[in-house]
Amino acid sequence: MTTPETLTPIAADVVVPSSLTTPRAGGFAGWRHLALVTESVPATVGLAIVLAWALLALLAPLIAPYAPNASDLAALARPTPSRAHWLGSDHLGRDLLSRILWGARPVLVIAPLAVLGAAALGSLLGLTAGYYGRWIGLVITRACDIVLSFPVIILYMIILAHFGSSAWNIIGVLTLTKAPIIARIVRGMTLDLREREYVAAAKMRGESSLYIMLVEILPNARGPLIVDMCLRTGYNVIIIGVLGFLGIGLPPPDPDWGGMVKDTYGMMMVWPHMALVPCAAISSLVVGFNLLAVGLRELGLRD
Numbered sequence: 001m002t003t004p005e006t007l008t009p010i011a012a013d014v015v016v017p018s019s020l021t022t023p024r025a026g027g028f029a030g031w032r033h034l035a036l037v038t039e040s041v042p043a044t045v046g047l048a049i050v051l052a053w054a055l056l057a058l059l060a061p062l063i064a065p066y067a068p069n070a071s072d073l074a075a076l077a078r079p080t081p082s083r084a085h086w087l088g089s090d091h092l093g094r095d096l097l098s099r100i101l102w103g104a105r106p107v108l109v110i111a112p113l114a115v116l117g118a119a120a121l122g123s124l125l126g127l128t129a130g131y132y133g134r135w136i137g138l139v140i141t142r143a144c145d146i147v148l149s150f151p152v153i154i155l156y157m158i159i160l161a162h163f164g165s166s167a168w169n170i171i172g173v174l175t176l177t178k179a180p181i182i183a184r185i186v187r188g189m190t191l192d193l194r195e196r197e198y199v200a201a202a203k204m205r206g207e208s209s210l211y212i213m214l215v216e217i218l219p220n221a222r223g224p225l226i227v228d229m230c231l232r233t234g235y236n237v238i239i240i241g242v243l244g245f246l247g248i249g250l251p252p253p254d255p256d257w258g259g260m261v262k263d264t265y266g267m268m269m270v271w272p273h274m275a276l277v278p279c280a281a282i283s284s285l286v287v288g289f290n291l292l293a294v295g296l297r298e299l300g301l302r303d
Contacts, residue, residue, distance in 0.1 A: 037292075037295065037296070037299070039299060040295035040296070040298050040299050041295070042291045042292075042294045042295035042298060043291065043292055043294070043295020043296055043298070043299065044295065045288075045291050045295075046230075046287075046288045046289065046290065046291030046292030046293070046294070046295055047288075047292055047295075048288075049284060049285070049287065049288030049291070050285070050288040050289060050292060053104055053108060053284070053285050053288065054108055056101055056104060057101065057104035057105045057107075057108050060101040060102050060104070060105060063101065064095075064097070064098040064101045064102060065085075065086075065095060065097060065098055066094075066095040066098040067098065068094070068098050068099045068101075068102040068103075068254070068255045069094060069253045069255075070094065070095070070098075071092050071093040071094055072084070072085070072089060072093045072094075072095065073093060074093075075088075075089035075093040075095075076089075076092075076093040079091070079093070079271055079274065080271070080273065081273065085097065087100065087273070087277050088271070088273045088274065088277070090260065090263065090264055090274050091263065091264055091267060091271075091274065096260075096273070096274070096277050096278075099255040099260060100255070100257070100260075100277060100278060100281050102254075102255045103255035103256055103257045103260065103278070103281070104257075104281070104285075106167060106240075106250055106254070106255075106256065107237055107240055107257060107285065108285075109167070110167055110170055110171055110174075110236070110240055111233050111236035111237050111240060112233055113171050114170070114171045114174035114175050114178070114236050115174075115178070115229050115232050115233045115236060116229075117171060117172075117174075117175035117179075118174065118175045118176075118178035118179040118181075118182055118232070119182055119225060119229055121175060121176075121179040121182075121183075122178070122179040122180065122181065122182025122183040122185075122186060123182065123183075123186050123218060123225070125140050125144070125179065125180075125183035125186075125187075126182065126183040126184065126185065126186025126187040126188075126189075126190060127186055127187075127190055127213040127214075127217060127218060128140060128213070129141055129183065129187045129190075130186065130187040130188070130189070130190025130191045130194065131190055131194055131209065131212070131213050131217070132209075133191075137187065140183065140187075141184070141187065143180075144180030144181075144183050144184060145180075147176070147177065147180045148180050148181065152177055152239075153242070153246075155173075155177060156173055156177075156239075156243060156248065157246070157248060159173045160173060160243070160248045161248065165243075165248050165249060165250065165251055166250075166251065167250060170240065170243065170249070170250070174236055174239065178232060178236075181232075182225070182228065182232075185224065185225070185228060186218075186221060186225070189217075189221040189224065190213075190217055190221065193216075193217045193220055193221060194217065196220075198216055199212055199216050199217065202215075202216050226296060227293050227296045227297050228293075230289050230290075230292045230293035230296065231289065231290065231293045233289045234285070234286040234287075234288075234289035234290050234293075235286075237282060237285050237286050237289070238282065238286055240256075240257075240258060241257050241258035241261070241278075241282045242258060243258060244256040244257060244258020244259035244260075244261070244262060245258040245259070245261050245262045245265075246258075246262075247259075247262060257278040257281055257282050258278075258282070260274075260275075260277075260278040261275045261278050261279060
């Protein structure tokens with residue numbers, strides 16, 4: 001399994017639907033945005049895949065046929081798919097379907113939380129660097145460049161080996177390593193948006209710099225951020241799988257899609273389904289987030 005060494009940030013001039021970029025009175029029009037997403041086939045398919053996995057993960061305690069760590073001695077002799085085990089079992093006789101369902105839960109919690117954390121931290125850094133500029137922007141930009149210069153996998157291994165592998169530590173390390181990329185995106189958009197008329201009007205009203213950045217600039221920059229967050233969530237799913245495959249992901253015996261591949265990788269020639277099933281789960285979820293991002297960008301190009 002591999003992961004992108006360096007993620008290319010989405011350009012600040014990505015065209016997105018005006019309903020996602022223009023602030024509207026009355027707050028977030030959730031139903032309107034959902035209807036907008038359904039106008040794009042890729043976005044609709046991607047959203048359906050993501051929601052299907054979210055529903056399966058939520059209902060895992062009810063629909064999983066077995067406990068995730070329960071071993072079936074009868075399945076050890078014949079782990080192939082059967083009426084008792086629809087997707088087969090692993091090398092310890094544990095039902096693969098049950099482990100896939102339970103393994104979706106940490107993935108769908110860790111990946112979005114890490115993206116939200118990176119978006120919050122990266123947006124704050126990018127807004128500050130773009131709005132103030134000069135030496136403040138230079139310091140923030142150079143600090144981001146330093147973080148991005150490190151090989152990400154080596155950085156993950158060092159941090160998680162020192163602090164231990166846990167869900168919160170994985171969220172923390174993904175947040176810190178992905179925030180600089182988002183900061184560069186937000187900085188580029190802020191450099192343009194700070195010259196707009198509504199920003200000048202806010203300054204004339206005597207609004208604070210923090211108010212201008214968070215209320216006037218950030219809402220008008222959220223369109224490209226939404227697209228980037230969808231892509232980055234898919235990347236995080238891959239990274240979580242890679243960490244599990246390297247043995248520094250979620251600690252056993254809890255189900256972990258990457259760890260399931262690692263545990264059964266040596267049996268690919270005999271029982272390939274043991275590794276292919278979790279690989280297919282990872283791939284389908286990544287495809288869902290990527291299609292959602294592609295659909296949002298497609299909607300923007302139509303607008």
